[in-house]
Amino acid sequence: MDNKVDPNKAIKSHPVESSSSGGLVVRNQSGFSTFYRLIDLSIVTFFYYASAYFYGVTVDATSLLLLFINVVCFQISAEGVELYRSWRGHRTPEMLRAAAITWAITIFATLTLGYFFVSNISLPAPAILLWFASSFIALIIWRYVMRKFLFRIRKSGLNSRRSIIIGATPLGANVALQIQKNEHLGIRFNGIFDDRGSDRLPHELQNTVLGKIDNAIEMAKRNEVDYIYIALPMSAENRIRTILEQCSDTTANVYVIPNFFMYNLLNARWQTVGNVQALSVYDTPFQGxxxxxxxxxxxxxxxxxxxxxxxxxxxxxxxxxxxxxxxxxxxxxxxxxxxxxxxxxxxxxxxxxxxxxxxxxxxxxxxxxxxxxxxxxxxxxxxxxxxxxxxxxxxxxxxxxxxxxxxxxxxxxxxxxxxxxxxxxxxxxxxxxxxxxxxxxxxxxxxxxxxxxxxxxxxxxxxxxxxxxxxxxxxxxxxxxxxx
Incomplete structure (x- = not known):
């Protein structure tokens, strides 16, 4: 990973906003997940009937059983693949790949269970193949379009999370640049915090250092920040451990950069900030x-x-x-x-x-x-x-x-x-x-x-x-x- 900082690139921080800011849907992940489920079910059902209509077939009770099996299998496989989790910190191909895997598992399960439980189905094989193919294309396209739409509203600040970085290091600067380069993530960079004096800080970072690390912790305790990225060198292991203990008295999501093993992780998961990998140390299990x-x-x-x-x-x-x-x-x-x-x-x-x-x-x-x-x-x-x-x-x-x-x-x-x-x-x-x-x-x-x-x-x-x-x-x- 390239941690070099271009001194010609200015790192700008946004002023810290009140705890009520952050967009219209910052805390509405549950609603988004439900919305995605409803759209997926609508797509699968619509193309089932459309395929039957295209081949001039009337959908009867037996045929509806096949649709029911498909829908149930889709929901179960989606949960296993974590299709409806938050994809904010992940690349679009990863999300589309998860949708494709989910649909592939669903098709296999539908055909297998349909063979044993559904007999004399009125839909011919070409209609079923058309249903599988059209639903797959629609599931991928609508996700891609929705993703682009979310990118646009996040750039306008309607669905943003407030973030700070602990550590005025080349790695911390790279994280800040990646946040700013990837506005579609909806993460607003509010500044860097470091305990060193200005004479020991890199010149290009001096204007972005807002205060000491204790100031950052106090901000988090006041619910003025959503994400904390710790970008201290590995040699500062004891200092990192102390900061993590202090962060445990907040409800901010804490990420350690670079990735290394930590004890007592709380629902640890990876997040991508541009081309930087961050490990969530304290996170909630209830996502997606x-x-x-x-x-x-x-x-x-x-x-x-x-x-x-x-x-x-x-x-x-x-x-x-x-x-x-x-x-x-x-x-x-x-x-x-x-x-x-x-x-x-x-x-x-x-x-x-x-x-x-x-x-x-x-x-x-x-x-x-x-x-x-x-x-x-x-x-x-x-x-x-x-x-x-x-x-x-x-x-x-x-x-x-x-x-x-x-x-x-x-x-x-x-x-x-x-x-x-x-x-x-x-x-x-x-x-x-x-x-x-x-x-x-x-x-x-x-x-x-x-x-x-x-x-x-x-x-x-x-x-x-x-x-x-x-x-x-x-x-x-x-x-x-x-x-x-």
């Missing part, structure tokens, strides 16, 4: 199809559960109202996805409603508990309104439990990697909870154990893992002697 599947899981389960518990919730609400003064629902500010504050609902179980800078955890025989508050907390019935939070998209059924903002600010200072819990949405139940880590955390070690389980969940996430946690919650997660 995974994001859609997770959201479908949350919506389906929350609707089903709310339907079952609607009457019990009304009874609990009446009991809360009759046994103590105050509102039925307690609303508390907590940190959600990417460390942004969300409002979480609970049935009120205490006479006070702490929601400020200091929040005292519930303890055994707590005098603040209402007449039924202890029972609600021990049985987790006070958490039932959070299924509404799931429908709102603020929470998930399964994920790290959200803590009060005051507790977050306390523990992020003393537990390394604490804020990495917020790379995913908080959950009603979680891997830590079904392993007995609920209730009061009177020692730091207990919270450390929770964080370890939470990060292990993020490492291992799958739909089946979620189902396992839900199953364990139903049988041993609701009742807990440590919940006061």
């Amino acid at each position: 199809a995974s994001d859609v599947l997770k959201r479908i899981e949350d919506v389906v389960l929350s609707i089903a559960i709310l339907t079952l518990i609607s009457i019990p919730m009304l009874c609990i609400a009446a009991a809360v109202k009759m046994t103590s003064k105050g509102s039925v629902i307690f609303k508390q500010k907590r940190y959600g996805l990417d460390g942004k504050q969300i409002t979480v609902y609970k049935f009120r179980s205490m006479t006070t409603q702490d929601n400020g800078a200091v929040v005292k955890q519930a303890t055994k025989n707590d005098v603040r508990l209402t007449k039924i508050g202890g029972f609600l907390r021990r049985t987790s019935l006070d958490e039932l309104p959070q299924f509404i939070n799931v429908l709102q998209g603020r929470m998930s059924i399964v994920g790290p439990r959200p803590h009060a903002v005051a507790h977050n600010e306390e523990y992020r200072k003393i537990i390394t990697g604490y804020m990495l819990r917020h790379k995913v949405k908080p959950g009603i139940t979680g891997w830590a909870q079904v392993n007995g880590l609920r209730g009061e955390t009177e020692t730091t070690n207990k919270m450390v154990q929770r964080v370890e389980y939470d990060l292990d969940y993020i490492h291992r996430w799958s739909i089946w893992f979620d189902m396992k946690i839900v199953f364990m919650t139903v049988f041993n997660g609701f009742l807990n002697k440590n919940a006061y």
Whole structure:
């Protein structure tokens, strides 16, 4: 890889924008994935009927079974190939190759399953071949056109991510140039940060150095940056390790350049910035199809559960109202996805409603508990309104439990990697909870154990893992002697 910097090429940085900037669809990857799925299914279905019409064949129920098999196989193979993930940091041929592989697997599976399960199909072989060929061409062309469209809107700044570089090195300069040369990636270069004095910095980079590395970390903590590229020399291994530990207290996506092995990677994946390879060190598992599947899981389960518990919730609400003064629902500010504050609902179980800078955890025989508050907390019935939070998209059924903002600010200072819990949405139940880590955390070690389980969940996430946690919650997660 050529890391030489042309001193005649000016590296310009954009001023840092507020955390609300970044375009119309920066955080709408889930919507894009769903949109791509719908278009793909429309293309496959349209050309199926078009091929039948071209050969003058009427589509009957048996023929529709073949279409159904094809659609199901397409979705399964697409998930396996990760066709619906974010392709922002990848080249167009890679995306088109993934689409071609997906369709090839789909054709093979359709023909194989169709041979065993579909008989006397009305479509002749030429019509099926026309359907396969036309769908393939359409799937490739529409992706290419959409890709070009996204490139154009990213160049105009409508779908951009804010980035900074740590390390005023030739490698860092090359990354900055590649970001600027590849505007279609939608990554805005905001500047370089380095601890060295101006007399030790390369002349061509002096105007782009905005401050010290600590300033960069503080920006990330304020959610003013989306991507952090670490471009320090390999000899600075200890310094890089320290920076990574500091970055773990942020929700920015962190990439190390050049590529080398790191321990404790959180959903590590490669990203391409022009011709530079970057390793994502702290990233979310919910990109592309995974994001859609997770959201479908949350919506389906929350609707089903709310339907079952609607009457019990009304009874609990009446009991809360009759046994103590105050509102039925307690609303508390907590940190959600990417460390942004969300409002979480609970049935009120205490006479006070702490929601400020200091929040005292519930303890055994707590005098603040209402007449039924202890029972609600021990049985987790006070958490039932959070299924509404799931429908709102603020929470998930399964994920790290959200803590009060005051507790977050306390523990992020003393537990390394604490804020990495917020790379995913908080959950009603979680891997830590079904392993007995609920209730009061009177020692730091207990919270450390929770964080370890939470990060292990993020490492291992799958739909089946979620189902396992839900199953364990139903049988041993609701009742807990440590919940006061």
